Amino acid sequence: MLIQIVKHDCQIPANTGVGTPESLEVEEYQHFFSSQLADRSVGCFMVLSCFSLVVASRRYLGFAVVSLLVEINSVFLHVRQLLLLSGQKNRPGTEITTPRPSVTYRMTSWLNLGTFLVFRVGTLGWMSRWLAGHSDLLPRYVLLMGAAGLSLISTMNIVLLYRLLRADILNNTHNTDKDH
Numbered sequence: 001m002l003i004q005i006v007k008h009d010c011q012i013p014a015n016t017g018v019g020t021p022e023s024l025e026v027e028e029y030q031h032f033f034s035s036q037l038a039d040r041s042v043g044c045f046m047v048l049s050c051f052s053l054v055v056a057s058r059r060y061l062g063f064a065v066v067s068l069l070v071e072i073n074s075v076f077l078h079v080r081q082l083l084l085l086s087g088q089k090n091r092p093g094t095e096i097t098t099p100r101p102s103v104t105y106r107m108t109s110w111l112n113l114g115t116f117l118v119f120r121v122g123t124l125g126w127m128s129r130w131l132a133g134h135s136d137l138l139p140r141y142v143l144l145m146g147a148a149g150l151s152l153i154s155t156m157n158i159v160l161l162y163r164l165l166r167a168d169i170l171n172n173t174h175n176t177d178k179d180h
Contacts, residue, residue: 043156046149053145060142067127070153072119076112083108109168116164120157124150 047067054064083089083105091102101109131138131146138146 043153046152050145050149053142063127063130063146066123069119069123073112073115076108076115080105080108080112109164113164113169116157116161121161124154124157128154 050067051064054060083102088102089105091100127146128150131143131150135143
């Protein structure tokens with residue numbers, strides 16, 4: 001909205017609240033949640049479809065249980081998000097100078113990355129290998145649902161890993177290089 005105002009040289013009435021820090025924060029949160037809504041909706045649809053197959057057929061329960069290991073990383077993703085939303089990313093008193101991540105945020109960030117690699121990348125890699133190794137034993141529709149679901153979730157995880165690395169790891173090394 002701010003870019004549209006600058007590009008089109010629009011006049012904003014003083015009583016609208018547009019452009020104030022409070023309205024910009026609300027817009028940022030709205031953008032954050034709306035941008036992730038499509039990703040999560042598609043992912044949830046695919047996961048629910050696959051779990052519905054497990055429930056309806058009463059087969060592949062072990063495969064479904066292993067897929068739940070991915071959710072262990074979600075705990076750290078949510079804790080990280082709560083730290084960001086509560087403003088506890090940086091150490092107190094460093095906001096004006098060079099912001100330095102708090103110990104809690106750094107630990108959460110590294111635990112998040114570690115559990116991401118083990119429980120997301122490792123689990124989805126194993127699931128892909130299992131699906132490929134047992135493809136001749138599975139009905140075609142199960143193989144297609146599994147391959148589509150794993151492809152979609154793996155793509156979403158690659159994007160998520162890139163965002164996490166860019167936000168937490170690459171950003172910190174870039175700031176450290178500037179300081180020296």
